[in-house]
Amino acid sequence: MNCTACTHPLDAPAQLCPACVRGLDVRLSELPGQYLLLATHLRPGAARGDGPVALVRTPPLPVREDVLDMRAEGGLVTVLEGWREAMQQARGWGPPARTGSIERRVVAAARGLRMNIEWIAESFPGAGDMAREIRHLAGQAAALLDPAPSTLSVGDCAAELGGDICGAPLRVPHGTTTVRCCRCGTDYPPHLWMTLATGAWAAPAGAAA
Ligand SMILES: [Zn+2]
Ligand SMILES: [Zn+2]
Structure with missing residues (x-):
């Protein structure tokens, strides 16, 4: 039997391996804080402390729609509530209040999800999909909070953190050829970009590239 999130072999019957449970728990504990922090990133440059905005005689910068989407109905809250409802349904419970x-x-x-994480890890049939989707969500939130202006996307960070995959989106910043993960700090030299961009990393054959 294998972990339904990362496919590592499991010692005992379960849905998730210990590393994926830890990663899921940490991300669930961090997401509410990330959600709050995103409010300070609604306008480009707003979080960089550029000085007293009231003295600048230019129109306000437009709201960042990617940040707005993440904070609105249908964004982060909907992913978390959707999984909580699916988990409660699988346990035979009614839907949670919203x-x-x-x-x-x-x-x-x-x-609500963290309080049930042991059951999720052992018995929730959707645990693997849930762990992967929450990992992607946390990576998106971390990338939105990264103040560095960036351009080209080269894929998701493939670094292993204690058996769990980092998964933060990677971009090539202006004027450099170094890609550093904004979440875990792993460096990716240019010769690895194509491997990342094609997702070949996720396949066992690409692991040594
Ligand atoms: Zn796993
Ligand atoms: Zn990373």
């Missing part, structure tokens, strides 16, 4: 501000709903959904 009340209050989006901030409160994010906190409630993440907490």
